[in-house]
Amino acid sequence: MTALFWLVDTVLGFYALLVLVSIILHWLVAFNIINAYQPFMRSVMAFLYAITEPILSKIRQVIPAIGGMDLSPLILLLAIHFVRILLATSVAPALGVYGY
Template structure:
């Protein structure tokens, strides 16, 4: 059981980095810092988007953007941190 909890914790830790990367890529594309026609950058962003969009889309349907600011990645990260904290306190 401990191994399963540690595995879930590590998967959530990796998913945290994917959510952050997806948010950073969206900002870089929005401010034209990164060329979206670059094949490597585009493929990395597409992988991040495909991994995060199902969860972020559900959060966006509940909590819409406020003044053009999308809070769904922040809410998702807070949820991930909460679940990881529950897993860690339940483990020890």
């Protein structure tokens, strides 16, 4: 059971990292630091878009952009952090798993 909680926590942490990388790459493209038309960058950005956009679009349906700022990645990162803390402090100890 410990391995299952460790796996879920690791996957959530990796997904949060992908969201952060996606945010940073979008900023770099917006400020014209990275050329988005290079084949490698296009494939990386397409992968990150395919991984993160389904969840971000659902958040955008509920909370639209405020003042031109898209807050959906921030809300997603906060939700991931909340779920990781909830697993570590409430769910895992309730099932007898401590210190994973």
